[in-house]
Amino acid sequence: MGGYNNLLKLSRYIKKCKFNFFAGIAGMIICSIMYTPVPYLMGYVIDKVLIPHKSYIELYKIIAVLILLHVLRYVISIFSKSIFIKVQNSVVNEVRVSMMDKIIDLPMSFLGKKEKGYILSRISECGNIGSLFSPMFINTFLSIFDFIFALIMMITLSYKLTIIVIIIVPVYFFTVRHSSNQLSESTKLMLETGAVLSGETYEVLNGIEEIKILNGKKIQLRKFKNKLNQMVKSSIKQSKQILFFMENILLVNNLAAVLILLFSGIFILNNQLTIGIYTAFIAYMSKIFATTSSFASLGMTVKPVCVSIERIQEFLEMKDENTEKHEIINENIESISIENLSFKYDENDTNIIDKLNFKMNKGDKVLIKGENGTGKSTLIKNILGLYSPTEGEIFINDKKYSLIDKRSIRSKIGVVSQNVFLFRGSILDNILYGQTNKSKEDVVSLIKKYNLEKYIQGFENGMETEINQNGVGISGGQTQIIAFLRATIAKKDIIILDEGTSNMDTETRKIILKILSERDICNILMIISHQEDGMEFINKTLYLKKTNDN
The missing domain is CATH 3.40.50.300 (P-loop containing nucleotide triphosphate hydrolases)
Incomplete structure (x- = not known):
């Protein structure tokens, strides 16, 4: 359940705002390209300006270039992310309308057996789809360009350190991947228990007059607490998985940084590496690890969304009450x-x-x-x-x-x-x-x-x-x-x-x-x-x- 092929089911909604979608992607790619020279220029300042020449004019020129790059990148980033906020709302709202349109047409033989609160919760899952089009997620997906550009610059700066990083990356990837898979499972469980709790909550609100009349407060609270306890258990499990996920990433990241520092120190002592190159290299390496972490944990973000898409699609693909009923009564009923x-x-x-x-x-x-x-x-x-x-x-x-x-x-x-x-x-x-x-x-x-x-x-x-x-x-x-x-x-x-x-x-x-x-x-x-x-x-x-x- 929740296969990545479910993402293709959103294509018909994206088509309605495809211009904004691709314009936003183009803007984010430009942002990635504009960041590429920044760490190199920072290293250049250390090695070529500050240490040997102590030139104020050269420093001011490069600082001006860096400020210009950051400001331009800021403007383009705001523009492209604003576009994706529009795309996000457009897609989510179109899915909601489709969901409501279908539910109204579903046969009462189905709707009568489902709690209204449960169906309401399923409709609210449309909001989960929005995370796919959030600027943060799109930026994560497009970070592959950061990875490529950073890798090229790292090879240019020090191919020896780059080889060490390439060896570390798979270990980093699979550590993050394992942690995110466990988190994804606990998230799916919390979604389902949350939907069940919403159904119970709706029943209380819908029948509150009868609850008062029949003195049913204790009975209803007991039922509510049982559903709540199930959700709390799944929520605690998810929170623990998030804790392990974050700590595992931090541990591997820190160990990798220490290992690179060890080899860099040896190279610097042997005059095979400069402090400026090391500084630039570390900045690019952080991009490599950030991208690796993003892709390894992609399932944590995408899997719950795929599950939501599949659950929504269950409704959209159900036969409605007029399936295969094409004859129309135009004349008066006599x-x-x-x-x-x-x-x-x-x-x-x-x-x-x-x-x-x-x-x-x-x-x-x-x-x-x-x-x-x-x-x-x-x-x-x-x-x-x-x-x-x-x-x-x-x-x-x-x-x-x-x-x-x-x-x-x-x-x-x-x-x-x-x-x-x-x-x-x-x-x-x-x-x-x-x-x-x-x-x-x-x-x-x-x-x-x-x-x-x-x-x-x-x-x-x-x-x-x-x-x-x-x-x-x-x-x-x-x-x-x-x-x-x-x-x-x-x-x-x-x-x-x-x-x-x-x-x-x-x-x-x-x-x-x-x-x-x-x-x-x-x-x-x-x-x-x-x-x-x-x-x-x-x-x-x-x-x-x-x-x-x-």
Whole structure:
């Protein structure tokens, strides 16, 4: 898992900002070239200017050249790294959008089995990809040019010392490589335990009201602590690996410096080397070791990113709910036929719905009845395409539902449920959610048409009233009124009320039922309700029984 070939999967995102990508690389290569003469000039100052001649003018000239090189390198480095910051954000955001786009299209049979916090954590892993395009990482990758330029200069200064360095480099490389591999494994473990902890944290935040009501604090804290302890263990292991990694590098680096000092001292005493050349050589050697360390520990940076890419790709490559469903419903929906439909959420469960047959035609107003657990809401989820039948088929206008693009069907269905989800934004935004050809004037007209003005005027700022997360502060009845307007703002072929008036007061419920009875708001109306008062307009009833009763 986490092979380097996963990096190629980012190519389509890099293409969108390829000019900046290559411009940034060019800038960093220029920075490497500009650094090359710096150590040589420093050694030259010692050997040719300070020791033999003590020339102030020569010193000032070379210092001026060094300052100019450093300033130019600074300007180019800032420019190129700024470009890579843009590339970094561009790539990460494109991956995030792709991830969210895919997750929205994944089947509920998958999403329903995954904790929301876990999925949220997986989305957040997109941020890990950004490290590949950070100026620091790109500079590490391009340090190969520093290695080449430094090696050439070292050979020029002293081929004997260069041979010693070349002998040391493999030892240095494999020491760092071994340490970084161990660190990479502990990092992967910490990522996974972190994702699990995020899932648990999300569950606490999402269900905090129920936790308070049921006095479940101790139970939830115990579960949270168990997940936290797992992450702490993996975090401690990772921290220890980082400690060994750093100390191993430092030890080998120091021993190499002492060994080079030993041979350099011998060469200087034998007049085979000057202090200036030694000074320049050490500077170039530090570049060689820095590059060697960077490449040896490359896996420590890249491996976790490759793992993240692979985990993200799992989502992007999954079959979505519309895979191989290319048929589009353009005409109005005038009939729904359910033939031998059976459904269960898990293959090891018994069927919630078993061999159901039913047909609805244009003009039908259907009441779906049954005890709790008989599959009323589950049937609606099948009709909405959120879940697919385990057996049997649904036909829309005599076309197999299993072959139809679900988005084209949902565009023709309006739903009001018992638990309505409201999005952040104004009431108007929520009513118009998903509508591209409707405006505020259409909403105002609809409210007047339905005589629902007082319900909207009851909000502090009318339709412009801002809604907090999931409608906190708004009553269940008000929420269902908003959902009803949202479902009927556009002429839908099918309207579904899944306990859609259960939170309304008696007066409001009568108004809604009167609208459903007297107005032609859809081709097919489906109502799930335990309250049958005022539903004399119903012309068909579907009674569902528990499958073990059949």
